[in-house]
Amino acid sequence: MKYDYAHARQQNMRIVKEIGGVLLYIAFLIIIMWLVFNYVGQRTKVSGSSMYATLEDGDNLWIDKLTYHFEEPKRFDIVVFPYQDSSVYYIKRIIGLPGEKIRIDDEGNIYVNGTPLNDEFGYEPIEPGMVGRANKDIFLGDNEYFVLGDNRNDSKDSRFAEVGNIRRDQIEGKAAFRIWPLSKFGRIK
DSSP states (O other): OOOOHHHHHHHHHHHHHHHHHHHHHHHHHHHHHHHIIIIIEEEEEOOSSTTTTTSOTTOEEEEEOSGGGTSOOOTTOEEEEEGGGSSOEEEEEEEEOTTOEEEEOTTOOEEETTEEOOOOOOSSOOOGGGOGGGGSOEEOOTTEEEEEOSSGGGOOSTTSTTTOSEEGGGOOEEEEEEEESGGGOEEOO
16 A cells, blocks of 8 residues: 555645644634723722722622723713722722812712712711811812712722822723622623
């Protein structure tokens, strides 16, 4: 029996093409996943109780990084941003928008441009000692936001100088969905 070199060579080429196709498919998937996690969204985990009762310690969220490329953040959106440009991220609710004036009185009432804010998200009234720098008018620049945690008496947020006003370019994205625990799966308000 004679060995068919041409046939063996064709089989080897077919195997190489199949392996190349699989490797190309894997590379394509890796690139797509990289694009999704860098430009579309990402998973993040809530650490702490500053957003209680809306979000709880250990909740896993899907952060929408795409929406704010097409529209500006809105009042009451829950956003993610780095704490002092570090690798630690905070999750807070937008209360004040660019160009607005924010103040919190001794009774814990929030005022936007001198008008009381109808705020249904605060877990409890702000205690007098938790008003921080917002006891005086805070003027937001053209590109700045004022954020608060929903658990106002257990949150480090824009009321305190170490967080301060959040610049638009600091906002990584909007908390869109709770993906864990499954019993609370769904859109975040």
